[in-house]
Amino acid sequence: xxGNGGQANYASANAFMDALMYQRxxxxxxxLCINWGGWSEVGMAKELMAKEDEAITPQQGLELLxxxxxxxxxxxxxxxxxxxxxxxxxxxxxxxxxxxELIKPKSTTSQLTLQQQFxxxxxxxxxxxxxxxxxxxxxxxxxxxxxxxxxxxxxxxxSLMSIQLTNHLTADTGISVTATTILKYPTVSKLxxxxxxxxxxxxxxNQQPDNDYEVGEL
Numbered sequence: 001x002x003g004n005g006g007q008a009n010y011a012s013a014n015a016f017m018d019a020l021m022y023q024r025x026x027x028x029x030x031x032l033c034i035n036w037g038g039w040s041e042v043g044m045a046k047e048l049m050a051k052e053d054e055a056i057t058p059q060q061g062l063e064l065l066x067x068x069x070x071x072x073x074x075x076x077x078x079x080x081x082x083x084x085x086x087x088x089x090x091x092x093x094x095x096x097x098x099x100x101e102l103i104k105p106k107s108t109t110s111q112l113t114l115q116q117q118f119x120x121x122x123x124x125x126x127x128x129x130x131x132x133x134x135x136x137x138x139x140x141x142x143x144x145x146x147x148x149x150x151x152x153x154x155x156x157x158x159s160l161m162s163i164q165l166t167n168h169l170t171a172d173t174g175i176s177v178t179a180t181t182i183l184k185y186p187t188v189s190k191l192x193x194x195x196x197x198x199x200x201x202x203x204x205x206n207q208q209p210d211n212d213y214e215v216g217e218l
Contacts, residue, residue, distance in 0.1 A: 021074040034068060036061070037079035056080060114172050118199055130199070131192040137168045138188070148189040152182065169195070175202055 017033050024031035040055035056064075056078065064078055117129050131148075138152065139145045141161050146152065152162070162182045169177040175198050185191045 018075050025074040031074040032068060032071075033075045034065070035075065035077040035079070037077075115174055115199075119203060126199075127192060127196050130195050131188060133172065134169070134188055134191055134195070137165060137172075141165055146188055149187050152186045157182075157186075173199060175199060 014035070018035075021031040021033040036056065038055050039061060040057055042058055061078075068076060068078075114129070114133060118126055121129055135145055141164055142152070142155055142157060144155065146155055152165075157165075159179065162179050165182060166177045166179055173195060175195070177195070181194065182191070185194045
């Protein structure tokens with residue numbers, strides 16, 4: 001229901017499953033598709049979910065499954081997220097009508113704070129701001145603070161973790177940071193320098209004067 005970027009194969013398969021359940025329901029056949037949130041202890045994302053407070057335990061999952069099997073619904077989402085916190089990782093979610101009652105409009109204070117700090121800092125300070133910010137975002141994802149030249153993927157980062165990091169950095173900097181960016185610059189020092197150049201370019205573009213001129217009579 002709320003997948004990560006770069007996983008079109010999962011999205012298309014899940015969309016087919018959802019549609020199939022509705023078709024079976026129309027035909028009077030048994031149908032139930034559960035869009036699960038992340039589980040702890042089991043599954044492909046168990047290491048990632050071990051760091052999250054909102055993970056579904058196997059016991060909770062089995063109890064929910066037993067309850068849902070008795071419901072006359074073709075599709076249901078079971079996603080025990082702290083939605084305000086989750087929306088900070090994926091800011092685009094705030095525009096989804098289905099989530100409008102769960103997510104309050106996000107304040108842009110934290111985003112503006114980072115960008116204001118950057119715009120008001122000296123060249124050396126700008127690098128340090130990004131350097132420290134990147135480390136602060138990587139620590140809760142990897143569980144450690146990497147040295148400047150340590151490769152994130154040598155420390156255990158996987159594709160899900162890299163997407164989690166790109167979501168944080170995109171939301172905080174206001175520039176598009178992709179999984180490819182992390183793959184190409186997988187150390188704190190390289191990523192800091194890359195984001196520094198991207199932000200400086202963005203700032204320069206924003207400061208360019210408007211080329212539209214008004215023509216007046218002489």
